[in-house]
Amino acid sequence: MSERLTQFELDQLSAWCDGELDAAATADIEAKVASSAAWAAAYREIVDLSRTMDAWAVRPAAGDLAQRIIARVHEEPAAPRHVVLRLVGVLSGMAAAAAIVLAIIFAGHQGPQPAGTDATVAAKKADEAVKADLAGVAKNDQMVVENLDFFQNYSVATNYDTLEAIDRVENTGGGM
């Protein structure tokens, strides 16, 4: 096993943390977390993130917002959208068509989803709050708008180490 987990493995681990895997996959991930340092480290990182969410989740929510959101989660099982998109990226032509058809059919056959952890509920509540604030912005653009300050400074973030070095050189008189 390599020292770093692949994107697929990270997704699997994240899904496990959210209780989204079936019994067999759950047992498989549990074994990996117990036996692999890389898996254990990645798990700790996700737990840290979840704690941040939980810290927010314990704050009292206004009215019956949480109950309404939880009820909606039960009523409307989420389609496996990320799986569909990933497959579209990997497969092509008829293979992609077959995968999409299967995903749509199986989505309709899914039973109720697990209620999720406090962190998941907190994340959904936060999602609702952002959607309300960004009402009117196209759905596909909401993530971009929410993080616009980051994306506007993306080239600075990308070259930050070099920019820092240039600043150092200029301020020590080593530049032109």
Place this chain on the structure above:
Amino acid sequence: MTTRTWKNFLALVAAGAILISAGAAVADDAKPAAGSIARQLLLKRRLEKIAAGTLSASLEHNRRQWDQLSPEQRDQMRRTALAFENANPAEQKRLLERYEQLSRLTPQKQQAYRERAKWLEVVVASFTPQERAQLRDLPADQRAKMLLDRKAQLIREGKLKAEAPATQPATRPVNP
């Protein structure tokens, strides 16, 4: 036809429609896949803003900025978001860390970094791919000196404008 057959037929029709626009749809949707590290990092950022009580103000500010962007600038932001989504998890984490570092600088220094990032793109583009690879392997300060040398050369040749004296920041300081 049975209900199930109809359902499967409709699913096939839907899949056809999806396939027609699949490329554009996937390219346009800049939202990182559920469970991905990118999604978790952005979610953590959102929750930190909630904890700090700045989420609403940040969304409002970003939304105002978004409304002022031209269609081309919006497309550029969407492409940037996709580039972030497609970066590997370690790079995604590094970029957000660097952005947080940037946000801790004074507004004047943040603006200086943004100005440098602008000319840095021009300067880096003036190197051949082979030279760029060599630059990447150099220690940061040595790389900075070479970049500053090249910048001075480009200014002398009239290919790059000399920087104007530092003024007040044109945009609000970043506040992740």
